[in-house]
Amino acid sequence: MVRTVVRNGRVFDGTGSAPAEADVTFEDGRIVEVGSGLDGDVAIDAAGTSVIPGMFDCHVHVTVSGTGVFSTAARPFSYQFYEAARNLSGTLDCGITTVRDACGADLGMVRAIENGLIDGPWMQISITALSQTGGHCDSWLPSGLHLTPLLPHPGRPDGVVDGPDAVRQRAREIIRAGADVLKICTTGGVMSHTDSPEHSQFQDDEIAVVVAEAEAVGLPVMAHAHGAKGIKAAVRAGVRSIEHGIFLDEEAIDLMVERGTWLVPTLAAPRAIVSAGASGAGVSASTLEYAEEIVEIHRDAMTRAVDAGVKIAMGTDSGVFPHGANLSELALMVEGGLSPAGALVAATSSAAALLGVDAELGTLTPGKRADLVLVDGDALEFAELKQRVRAVFKDGVKVR
Structure with a gap:
């Protein structure tokens, strides 16, 4: 050798x-x-x-490229997979050798990387995000159309579901499809069409079912969560990480410290929306205004979480903005209260611990x-x- x-x-x-x-x-x-x-x-x-x-990005969307659902809807269905190959390669250019895809990538992409068919980081996948009707990942528009870059296919079950029994079945379908982690939306989102980031979503019994199904097969749960109420519901149910956490309050922070829940802040995401709006990209006036308002709120939330001892891992939400700019998150985490060494730890050993691969990476x-x-x-x-x-x-x- x-x-x-x-x-x-x-x-x-x-x-x-x-x-x-x-x-x-x-x-x-x-x-x-x-x-x-x-x-x-x-x-x-x-x-x-x-x-x-090798660095980690614990929150990416490799099948999305920051171009908006209208551009995606005008392309052939299979185009997204070739685009994902390009995005994975661009992520590897950054020195990021492991990613956790937060909705979109399927098992075929993981196997293609492992078998050397395409170039990219090691991957953990959530496949699709569980969302209630009218929730963050429900693509319904007031016109009655559904426009989404993540069309269901046999390897990517539709994530919109309601009620404990239906949630249980869909969670099992996602696990069957090869998920390494289950993702649930317990609040609305900045770019959602029918909700607000501060709206709570799913009832406690629905969230509990997702956690129980994941735990039954040794998988963690990640929660898209902006508003404090939805964050606390997710933490109390036993999710492993809170994604974004824009409106963290002191009770939520204390709960995260007590339960050992991770925060993946994705500070680059709202800033990317602001930049896209300023450049004339297709961002609605209301979304742009809201993104501008929350940039400072988001940074303050992370600072308070850092000061309290919440565990931090790097994630960017790449896909909301073009891939390859992932490393901008490091400087933003420093603005949010980490030292430069702490930010790099968040992108290496801490991220590996969150993903459960710290014995290897x-x-x-x-x-x-x-x-x-x-x-x-x-x-x-x-x-x-x-x-x-x-x-x-x-x-x-x-x-x-």
């Missing part, structure tokens, strides 16, 4: 320890040693770079899979970080 040594780099190992000069060796897809003066059969000179673990530790990224200069300086990605490795194979 060939042992590769990455020499002379400044290693940020993802544990939270300060960066330090070190070498990293890996063999047969696994990290062997991290230290000084290491040898290998193949040497990579990393002088002038930071060596960091997330830190540069002997025995773990050799997913690592070489970045020119200081990886804790986030300006133009994507442009400074020099090399990306997955399981010890250089893919960028």
Whole structure:
């Protein structure tokens, strides 16, 4: 077997320890040693770079590309899958080697990456989001039309469902389709047509059914949740992560700390809506106005969560905006109260812990899979970080 040594780099190992000069060796897809003066059969000179673990984005939509439902509706059904392949490749360009798709990707994409048919990060998938009638993921419009980029197909059951019995069956169908995590919408959304982000959705018994069905097969639940009431309902039911959390109140934050619930803040998402509206993209005036109002509310919510000790993992909501800009979230998390090192931990070891893969990924530790990224200069300086990605490795194979 060939042992590769990455020499002379400044290693940020993802544990939270300060960066330090070190070498990293890996063999047969696994990290062997991290230290000084290491040898290998193949040497990579990393002088002038930071060596960091492969990063995570815990909230993406790879079948959506920020172009709006009208553009998507005008394309052939299969176009979305080719577009997803491009989006996955662009995400890997960022040094993100693992993603959790928050609605849209199906099992075929996971298998295509694993079997080397397409290029992209490792994936966990939720397949579709469970939403009540009139809820965040109900695509009904006042005209009576349903316009959505996520048309149901055999590998992606429709997520709109009501009542505990129907919710139970649909959850089981999504699990059968290969989900790694179940997603439920317990509030409305910023871009929803028929609700408000502060509206609570699903009753407690419906949410409890989703959690119970997930737990029965050892899966977690992620909850799209903006409003405080819907956040608290999800946390009390036992969801693993709150996605967005814009209107967190102190009771919700205390509950999350008590229950160990994660926050995936996706701070880039409302900012992307504001930018799209300013550029003349098809964002309604009401959506644009609302997005502008919540940017500061969102940042304040994260700051209070950080100060209270809520666990944070990086997610971006890429797909709401074009893929490949994922790393902008790092600087926004610093604005939200994390240190630069804390933000990078949120994108590495903390994200791996949320996804339940921390025994294999997330830190540069002997025995773990050799997913690592070489970045020119200081990886804790986030300006133009994507442009400074020099090399990306997955399981010890250089893919960028």
